[in-house]
Amino acid sequence: MAWNRRAFIGGAAGAAGLSLVPGTAFARIEREKTYGVIEIRASAMSVSVYRFDLANVAPSERLSGFQRMAPQLTGKPFPESERPSPLGPEADDARAAQSVDIVVEYIEALKSLYGLQTPDIAVLVSSGLADSAPERVARFTAGLRERTGLAAEVITIHEQSRLAYDWIVAPARRNSVLHIDISAGYTKGGYYDRRNRSGEFFDLAAGYGTKSMAGDVKRRWPEVRTADFGPRSAEFYRDTVEPVLAPQIVAAPLAAQRPQLCLTGGIVWASTVILEPEAIARQQTWIDLAPDHFAKLLRLIESGTPYGGPLPASLSDAERERVRAALEEVRKTYNPHQLAAGAAIGDGLSRQLRFDERERLFFAGFASFAGNVWSAQYLIEKFS
Amino acid sequence: MLRVDLRRTVRLAAVALLALLGSIPALAQSRMDNFDARVLATHNEERARLGVPPLRWSPALAANAARWAAHLSSLSVLEHDDSLDVEGENLWRGSKNAYTPEDMVQLWIDEKAAFQNGVFPDVSTSGQWEDVGHYTQVVWRATAQVGCAVTVAGGEDEVMVCRYMEGGNFEGEKTY
Numbered sequence: 296m297a298w299n300r301r302a303f304i305g306g307a308a309g310a311a312g313l314s315l316v317p318g319t320a321f322a323r324i325e326r327e328k329t330y331g332v333i334e335i336r337a338s339a340m341s342v343s344v345y346r347f348d349l350a351n352v353a354p355s356e357r358l359s360g361f362q363r364m365a366p367q368l369t370g371k372p373f374p375e376s377e378r379p380s381p382l383g384p385e386a387d388d389a390r391a392a393q394s395v396d397i398v399v400e401y402i403e404a405l406k407s408l409y410g411l412q413t414p415d416i417a418v419l420v421s422s423g424l425a426d427s428a429p430e431r432v433a434r435f436t437a438g439l440r441e442r443t444g445l446a447a448e449v450i451t452i453h454e455q456s457r458l459a460y461d462w463i464v465a466p467a468r469r470n471s472v473l474h475i476d477i478s479a480g481y482t483k484g485g486y487y488d489r490r491n492r493s494g495e496f497f498d499l500a501a502g503y504g505t506k507s508m509a510g511d512v513k514r515r516w517p518e519v520r521t522a523d524f525g526p527r528s529a530e531f532y533r534d535t536v537e538p539v540l541a542p543q544i545v546a547a548p549l550a551a552q553r554p555q556l557c558l559t560g561g562i563v564w565a566s567t568v569i570l571e572p573e574a575i576a577r578q579q580t581w582i583d584l585a586p587d588h589f590a591k592l593l594r595l596i597e598s599g600t601p602y603g604g605p606l607p608a609s610l611s612d613a614e615r616e617r618v619r620a621a622l623e624e625v626r627k628t629y630n631p632h633q634l635a636a637g638a639a640i641g642d643g644l645s646r647q648l649r650f651d652e653r654e655r656l657f658f659a660g661f662a663s664f665a666g667n668v669w670s671a672q673y674l675i676e677k678f679s
Numbered sequence: 680m681l682r683v684d685l686r687r688t689v690r691l692a693a694v695a696l697l698a699l700l701g702s703i704p705a706l707a708q709s710r711m712d713n714f715d716a717r718v719l720a721t722h723n724e725e726r727a728r729l730g731v732p733p734l735r736w737s738p739a740l741a742a743n744a745a746r747w748a749a750h751l752s753s754l755s756v757l758e759h760d761d762s763l764d765v766e767g768e769n770l771w772r773g774s775k776n777a778y779t780p781e782d783m784v785q786l787w788i789d790e791k792a793a794f795q796n797g798v799f800p801d802v803s804t805s806g807q808w809e810d811v812g813h814y815t816q817v818v819w820r821a822t823a824q825v826g827c828a829v830t831v832a833g834g835e836d837e838v839m840v841c842r843y844m845e846g847g848n849f850e851g852e853k854t855y
Contacts, residue, residue, distance in 0.1 A: 338835055339755060379753055384835065510774025510835070513782075521789035599792025605806035619807075626809060627756040630773055630786060 329415065330678055331405040333398060334670050335447075336421040337383040337428075338480065342401050344409050345674055352679040360462040360672040382424055382431045391431045395438035402443060417677060418447040419670055423480065423502075425449045450669065456485045456498040458669035458676075463557060463659045469494065473553035474659075475648070476668070477560035477640050479506040482536070486553055497547045501539040505562040505629070505637030508536070512636055521601070521631045525593040528639030536640065540647055554654040558584065559668065562637025565625045566592045567658050568618070569603040575621055575660075576614035582658045586650040589641030596638065601631040711829070714780050715741065718827045718841070721784040722817055731820050731855045737844060740766070740826025744840040748830040751838045767822065767846020769813045771839040775831060783829070783839045787813035799852055812848055819847025820855040 327346050334341045352363055380386060381394035390397075398418060405411045418439065425432045436447045450458075456476070464472045475484035485498035503511070512531050513519060519527050544550055567582055568575050570591055574582040585591070595601055602622055606615055629637070650656050715736055723733040747760050747768070757770045771783045778786075790811045793804045800808035802815055816822070827841040847854070 506774065506836070510777045513774060513777040517779075517782075521786065522792065599790075600805040600810060602807065602810050603805065622807070623809070624756070627758065630771070631789070632773065632786065 328678070329409055329411060330674050331402075331409065331411050331416040332670050332674055333401055333405075333416070333418045334421070335380060335382055335398075335419070335424060337424040338380060339383075340378045340380050342378065342405070343670070344405065344411075345671065347675075347678065349679075352675055354679070356466045359465040360675045362465060363675070380424070382420075382428055382435055384427065391428075391435075394431070394435045395442055398435075398439060399442055402445070413443060413445060415678075416445065417670075417674065418445055419673065420447050420449045421455070422449055422451040450673065452481065452483055452500050453485075453496070453498045455669040456483045456500065457496040458672040459559070460485060460487070460496065462668050462672035462675075463559065468555075471553060472555045472557050473550050473648070474557045474559070475499070475644060477558070477562050477637060477644075478504045479561060480504040481507075482540075482560075482640055482644070486547075486550055488549055497550070499540060499543045499547065499550065501536050503536045503539075503640065505560070505640065506633055508532075508640060509630075509633040509636035511535075513632065519632075521635070522597055522599065524632045524635040525596050525639060528636045529593070529642065531636075532639050532643035537643060537647060540644075544647060551649060551652075556648065556650065556653045556656050557659050558641075558656070559659050561628065562634070562641060563658050564660065565629055565634065566638060566641065567660065568621045568625050569595070569601075572603070572606055572618040573609065573614075576610050576618050578617075580660065582660050584656045584658055586645055586653075586656060588650075588656070589638045589645060592638040593635065593642060596631055596635045601634050602626060710776070710779055714829065715827070717780040718784055718839075719825065721781045721788075722825060725788050726818055729818055729855055731818055732823075734825045734843075735823060737824040737826040737842075740824055740842040740844055741828055742826070744826050744842045745828035745830070747842075748828045748838050748840040751840065752830045752832045754832070757838070763846070765845045767816050767819070767843035767848065769816050769841040769843070771813075771841075772832065772836050775835050775837045778837070780829070780839075784817065787817050790814035794854075796854055799848060799850055799854065802854060808848070815854045816843055816847040818855055819843070821845060821849075821852070822847050 327348055329344060329346045331342070331344050334343070355363060381390055381397045386394075402413070402416055402418075405416055406413075420432055420436070432449070436449075439445055439447050456474075459476055460472075460474045463474060469487040469489055473484065473486045475482065481500060481502060481504045483498060483500035485496055487494045487496050508528065508531065509524075512524065512528050515531065516527050566588060567584070570588060571582055571584070592601075595603060602625065606618055610618065625634075644650070719734060719736050726733055743766065751757060751770070751772075757772050759768055759770065769787060771786060773783070773786070791814050794811045794814055795802060795804055799815065802808050803811045808815070822843045822845060824844045825841055827839060829837055829839040832838045
C-alpha cells in the first residue's frame with residue numbers, strides 16, 4: 296500500500312501495540328487491553344481506540360512511551376477519526392447544547408463496537424478550548440458526569456508538552472533532549488531539569504501554530520501572495536511570536552544547553568517529506584535535519600515550488616511511490632501559505648533556539664502521529 | 680454688516696464634507712458578496728491574459744460543488760471526489776474569514792510560477808504536475824463552464840470546491 300501519513304500513523308500505532316483500527320483486526324496479541332479516548336479540541340474532536348499489549352507497557356528508564364510499545368511497521372490503515380468540535384468556535388449554541396449527547400453517542404459506539412466499559416474510556420478536553428469557551432466546557436463536563444459518571448479531564452498546555460516529551464524521550468535521555476512541537480494552533484515543548492529530585496518539567500509555549508499564523512498573516516497583509524508569504528510570515532514571527540518566546544527562553548536556560556533538539560508536528564512532517572524524501576522513502580524512525588531545514592523550505596516557496604523539485608534518481612520505484620503518496624498527503628493538508636507560515640515558525644525557532652549549536656537536530660517521525668502524541672502517553676500513564 | 684469670506688467658507692465646507700464622508704460606513708462589498716461573479720471573473724481575467732476563451736458560470740456545477748464542499752467540511756484534510764468522470768475539480772482550503780473569493784482563486788493562479796506549457800503532464804518545472812494542477816485547470820482551454828461553492832470546515836478553516844466542464848488536465852493534451 297502507499298505509505299502516506301495516514302498509513303504511517305496507523306502503522307506506527309498498530310504495530311506499537313496501540314491500534315486505531317476496528318477491534319476485529321487485531322485479535323492476536325496476548326494480555327491485551329483496549330481503551331478508548333475522545334479528545335475534544337477547539338478545532339476538532341477525535342475518537343480513537345488504542346490497544347495495549349500489557350507485556351510491553353511497564354515503565355522503563357531506558358524506553359520512552361513510544362518505545363515501550365515496541366514499534367514496527369505494519370502499514371495498517373488508519374480510519375478518518377476527526378470530527379467537528381461540538382464545543383469550539385465553529386459550533387453554534389445549538390450544537391454546543393447537544394455536546395453531551397454527541398459524546399455519549401460516541402461512548403456508546405465505543406462500548407458496542409469494541410466491548411469497552413465506561414472506565415476504559417477517557418474524555419480529554421484541551422486547555423485551549425477550556426480557556427476560549429469556559430462556560431461551554433463547564434456545562435459539558437457537568438452534563439457528561441451526570442449522564443455517564445465520566446469525568447472529562449482538561450489537559451493544560453504544560454501537561455500536553457510533558458506528556459508528548461515522555462512519549463518520545465526515554466527517562467534516561469532527559470538530560471540530553473529538548474522537544475518542540477509545531478502544531479496547527481500552538482508551538483510548544485520543553486525539557487526536564489533533573490538537578491532536583493523530582494525532575495521538574497519546564498515548558499515553552501506560544502499560541503501560534505502553522506495554520507493559525509497563516510490566517511493571522513493573511514489578515515494583516517490582505518494582498519500577500521504565495522511568493523512573499525514566507526517573508527511576511529517571517530516578519531510576523533519576529534514582531535509577534537519571538538517576543539512571546541524570548542522571556543521564556545531566558546527563564547529556562549537549560550533549554551539552550553540540551554545537546555539534542557527533537558522536533559515534531561505537522562509542518563515538521565511536511566517539510567521532511569519535501570526536503571528529505573529519501574529518509575521518508577526508507578521509513579526512518581528518527582530523521583536528522585539540517586539547521587537551515589526551514590530556511591530551505593522558505594526558499595522553495597519563494598521560488599514557486601513549495602512542494603519541492605524532481606524526486607531523487609536514487610529512489611526505487613516503490614520508494615518513489617511512497618514519497619509521491621506522502622507528498623499528496625502534504626498537499627491535502629497544507630496549502631502553500633500554510634507551508635510558508637509553518638516554515639517561518641521553524642526558521643524563527645532555529646535562531647531563537649540555536650539549531651546550529653545542537654549536536655543533533657531530528658524529527659521524531661515515527662513516534663509522532665499527529666495530534667495523538669500526548670493523548671497516547673496519557674493513556675499509557677493512566678491505564679498501565 | 681455681515682462679511683463673508685468666500686474662500687474660508689468653501690474651505691470649511693470642504694472640511695465638513697470630508698468629515699461627513701469619513702463618518703459614513705464604507706459601502707464596499709463584504710468579503711463573500713457576489714461570490715459567483717467574483718470567482719468567475721478571477722478565472723476569466725487569467726484566461727483573457729493568455730488569450731483563452733472565458734468560462735461561463737454553471738449553477739448545476741455549483742450545486743455539485745456545494746454537495747462535495749458539505750462532505751469536506753467534516754474532514755480534517757481535502758480529498759477529491761473519485762466518482763468524477765468528465766467533470767474537473769479544484770479544491771481550496773485555508774483560514775476562515777481571511778480570504779476573499781479572488782484570493783482563493785489567486786492561490787491557484789500563483790502556481791504558474793512553476794508552470795511550463797508542455798504536453799500534460801509535462802507542465803511543471805518541478806517535474807510534478809500536481810504542483811501546477813490547479814492552475815492548469817483554471818486556464819485549460821477546452822474547459823467551458825465552472826461552478827463553485829464555499830463552506831466552513833473544521834479547524835477554523837474554509838473550503839472552496841470548484842467543478843469544471845469539461846475537466847482539464849488530460850494526459851497528452853496542452854493546457855492552452
